[in-house]
Amino acid sequence: MSDDPKDIDVHEYLAAFDDIPGTRVFTAKRARQGYHLNQFAMSLMQAENRERFKANERAYLDEWPITEAAKLAVLARDYNAMIDEGGNVYFLSKLFSTDGKSFQFAAGSMTGMSQEEYAQMMINGGRSPEGVRSIKANRAAAGAADSKGSY
């Protein structure tokens, strides 16, 4: 690791983020992709917008220049799909707050676990970082295990 910021290669810096399993880092690329989706979510900070959205979600979404995939993700409350469309969880929090749901509800919904299972996992100390640090490291470990098995 260098002490000189000038030695940081932005391409390497960004590429490393794609190596983290089950994680989408909110890079400039995602921020650009999700601009309108995130601004839609921001609009729900105003009570009158929340009321209009609740009255007719589809019509409210159609006022925004966001992709059909993003609209469907919002309607389905599929937070992983919204993040794939460039959404960021802090922006999307306005949506689940509008629904009266918590960060734990939203985070849990992205894991494939039930709310109860997710809450229990947190009480038990949370998800261990073991095995979810690096996709490359996992592949290397799997490869090593395979070659070991072939002998």
Place this chain on the structure above:
Amino acid sequence: MARVTAGLTSSHIPALGAAIQTGTSRNEYWGPVFDGYDWVKEYEKTAKPDVVILVYNDHASAFDMNIIPTFAIGCAERFKPADEGWGPRPVPDVIGHPDLAWHIAQCLILEEFDMTIMNQMDVDHGCTVPLSMIFGEPGEWPCKVIPLPVNVVTYPPPSGNRCYKLGQAIRRAVESFPEDLNVQVWGTGGMSHQLQGPRAGLINRDFDEKFIEALINDPETLRHMPHIEYLREAGSEGIELVMWLIMRGALGPKVKELYRFYHIPASNTALGVLALEPAG
């Protein structure tokens, strides 16, 4: 002369605010967390800061995708609690200290930190939850507060090293303010947590404990930890911990540890509370 007398760390998760609001703060789940703050609450009664420089991140409340300041400083007379989708938190307005805030802003800019000056800004749970946790539920906050939001949402956030240096510059700025003021710097957020994707729920006690040790005793090494290590080890939202380095930088090379509390879980997160004082 104004001086930095202490540094605190605190979680700022909205669930803590909700626990206060719903009267569940001493139940089986939240009780241990709120018990863990009791020492700090007592400490503040005697420490009596005049001003708290509260380092936090805005969670898409004051700043949307149109404006993303890396470092901002609240210079207004007062800051209202933001409506984050469920109505504003029912807490007092945050009262600023415009004279000190502008003084700090000027000093930081002269030290080549390109601060964004906020003369109007609503403050979200990132700012108001630590105030509730440390000061309880008074009719008005017992001191002035200078909110200092840091971008840790859109990449890249500032490096740990930059945060540490900002803290050092804040200390120098405070010490050049002529009025006799007792100033604390709070670093909020963290500790390990991830709120998104299939890896949500990540907690890393080992990382968090080492982080606390290094923050206290070896910030010179810690300040150079790259973002990727925070992300891998402490989860995507664990990056908030860079803000603790602003607090640490403001305390000087050596600190005295007064109090430490660590708890898992607080909703999705590991929670860390520290009270430190400068020791030369």
